Amino acid sequence: MALNEEKRIEVCAITDSTIMTEPTAFAGIYLFHITIGDIGTKHSTIFTVEHEEHRLTILYSGICPVLKNDKLLITGKMKDGKKAGIQGEVMKASCIENLDTGDVYHK
Numbered sequence: 001m002a003l004n005e006e007k008r009i010e011v012c013a014i015t016d017s018t019i020m021t022e023p024t025a026f027a028g029i030y031l032f033h034i035t036i037g038d039i040g041t042k043h044s045t046i047f048t049v050e051h052e053e054h055r056l057t058i059l060y061s062g063i064c065p066v067l068k069n070d071k072l073l074i075t076g077k078m079k080d081g082k083k084a085g086i087q088g089e090v091m092k093a094s095c096i097e098n099l100d101t102g103d104v105y106h107k
Contacts (some may be wrong), residue, residue, distance in 0.1 A: 011049040016067035064105040071099040
């Protein structure tokens with residue numbers, strides 16, 4: 001597949017998804033040696049699918065629960081995995097449809 005080209009693939013998940021939370025910003029008020037505030041967060045989901053007889057890592061910016069053996073229809077762009085610390089190509093998903101549950105996740 002060509003990098004940065006939008007693709008739509010029908011695949012089967014071979015791992016459960018992992019949902020990661022990372023802080024993005026802190027807003028607070030320092031008042032009498034106490035800081036009151038809130039930390040903004042960003043969620044990302046990562047899982048692996050079987051595609052064209054090899055494993056493909058899927059990255060999704062948001063919460064997308066996937067279980068092993070779920071049938072999925074994924075739309076996204078192929079990217080080089082180096083920025084994410086993954087050897088080879090990954091797919092950055094913009095839409096994930098779980099064909100088993102009917103759930104659709106769209107960014």
